[in-house]
Amino acid sequence: MFELAEAKAKPNALILYQRDSAQEDSEILEEIQLLAESAGAVVIDTITAFRRSPDPSTYIGKGKVAEISERIEPESIDLVILNHSVSPIQERNLEKELKVRVLDRTGLILDIFAQRATSHEGKLQVELAQLQHIATRLVRGWTHLERQKGGIGLRGPGETQLETDRRLIGHRIKALNKRLDTVSAQRQLRRKSRAKVPVPTVSLVGYTNAGKSSLFNRITDSDLYVQDQLFATLDTTMRRVELPEFGAAILSDTVGFIRDLPHSLVEAFHSTLEEVSNAHLLLHVVDVVSNHREECISEVNSVLSEIEASSIPTIMVYNKIDLSGTAPKIKRDPDGRVKAVWLSAHTGAGVDLLLTAIEEYLSVLHTRCRVTFAASEGRLRAALYEKHIVKQEVVADDGSFELELELSPADLGWLRKQNKIQEIETL
Numbered sequence: 216m217f218e219l220a221e222a223k224a225k226p227n228a229l230i231l232y233q234r235d236s237a238q239e240d241s242e243i244l245e246e247i248q249l250l251a252e253s254a255g256a257v258v259i260d261t262i263t264a265f266r267r268s269p270d271p272s273t274y275i276g277k278g279k280v281a282e283i284s285e286r287i288e289p290e291s292i293d294l295v296i297l298n299h300s301v302s303p304i305q306e307r308n309l310e311k312e313l314k315v316r317v318l319d320r321t322g323l324i325l326d327i328f329a330q331r332a333t334s335h336e337g338k339l340q341v342e343l344a345q346l347q348h349i350a351t352r353l354v355r356g357w358t359h360l361e362r363q364k365g366g367i368g369l370r371g372p373g374e375t376q377l378e379t380d381r382r383l384i385g386h387r388i389k390a391l392n393k394r395l396d397t398v399s400a401q402r403q404l405r406r407k408s409r410a411k412v413p414v415p416t417v418s419l420v421g422y423t424n425a426g427k428s429s430l431f432n433r434i435t436d437s438d439l440y441v442q443d444q445l446f447a448t449l450d451t452t453m454r455r456v457e458l459p460e461f462g463a464a465i466l467s468d469t470v471g472f473i474r475d476l477p478h479s480l481v482e483a484f485h486s487t488l489e490e491v492s493n494a495h496l497l498l499h500v501v502d503v504v505s506n507h508r509e510e511c512i513s514e515v516n517s518v519l520s521e522i523e524a525s526s527i528p529t530i531m532v533y534n535k536i537d538l539s540g541t542a543p544k545i546k547r548d549p550d551g552r553v554k555a556v557w558l559s560a561h562t563g564a565g566v567d568l569l570l571t572a573i574e575e576y577l578s579v580l581h582t583r584c585r586v587t588f589a590a591s592e593g594r595l596r597a598a599l600y601e602k603h604i605v606k607q608e609v610v611a612d613d614g615s616f617e618l619e620l621e622l623s624p625a626d627l628g629w630l631r632k633q634n635k636i637q638e639i640e641t642l
Contacts, residue, residue, distance in 0.1 A: 230258060231295065232263045233298070274302075280313070284312060295313055300319050303351050303352045306352065335398070422473065430498075430558075431454070434456060451470075453490070472514055488522045492527070494524070496527065496577065533556070543556075545568045553575055581622060586640075587618075595635055
């Protein structure tokens with residue numbers, strides 16, 4: 216078995232895209248290249264192949280193994296990337312034949328996540344997913360993993376290094392699960408605290424690189440990291456926004472989805488994705504210029520179903536109209552509810568339509584009520600008018616105020632804390 220060389224900062228990578236149909240999919244090919252570049256590799260070339268069924272030993276077959284092997288040394292290839300998930304045995308056999316590191320699609324995505332995670336929780340989640348993946352790869356077979364422990368003080372029943380590694384990984388996975396359970400419990404407490412003064416949450420979801428973070432920055436006037444690369448954002452970011460005709464709301468941005476997203480990642484990031492499943496409204500951001508936008512929509516819907524968020528009201532947001540030449544517009548269903556919005560997060564065109572659509576959806580959460588308070592509470596009356604929630608006012612003979620209000624959940628929670636209110640009557 217080959218010995219691992221010292222890792223390069225930017226390894227030279229050769230990509231293999233093996234399809235099972237005669238027609239080549241350029242967008243899938245472009246996606247694996249973007250994944251490799253996002254991981255920090257320098258893509259030297261891409262080899263495509265057609266094979267109806269994978270080879271059980273090497274996945275790609277002897278012919279392609281020989282073709283790649285001939286190019287390893289002349290082109291200084293350090294890494295071979297497969298746009299597929301392969302079995303541990305297939306990965307080991309390929310490395311034995313090619314004598315370089317072989318990485319499948321799942322391992323590549325895990326590596327990108329490991330680079331991008333910045334929060335404590337994100338790092339724990341990525342490490343857990345990596346260890347669960349590595350645990351199935353300990354058949355790799357470098358010679359040092361197969362030797363029995365021995366020597367002075369280590370003789371006895373014996374335990375292979377492979378078994379030791381499996382045991383240590385198992386202990387680490389248990390420890391990580393415990394720590395993530397603690398973090399998840401803390402997240403639940405924060406969510407309960409927010410529920411006491413309820414502010415509706417709007418979550419951005421969508422295929423990776425669809426422009427979610429750009430839209431998030433446009434709406435919230437933030438500086439969230441934005442880059443033309445896959446998985447630029449991993450950790451959930453939340454910001455409070457003030458909607459003129461509604462009031463306060465929370466906008467959240469989280470990890471983008473992708474086709475064949477490893478199940479271990481969905482499991483590991485489940486506590487983070489709970490912010491999506493607990494949202495009042497989803498904004499499903501779609502790259503309008505993508506030739507595979509329907510497939511991307513399907514992939515996102517599949518993950519939403521997996522995290523039990525498919526029943527949450529959703530507005531389709533078709534982004535990047537500045538690249539398609541489409542005018543900003545809004546589409547409604549037969550009942551008059553907003554179904555989709557076309558906009559450009561880059562130029563800001565159509566964002567006002569989206570904000571209007573969000574206000575319409577959240578307005579059903581508003582409560583109409585009538586409140587009464589003494590004439591001496593002019594400061595409270597002024598505060599209610601400043602919030603733009605007063606719909607009607609009647610002054611009684613004794614000078615007390617009777618106001619009819621339309622409140623958001625946050626404003627209703629605030630109002631109930633005002634001990635100067637004599638009465639709150641829900642209409």
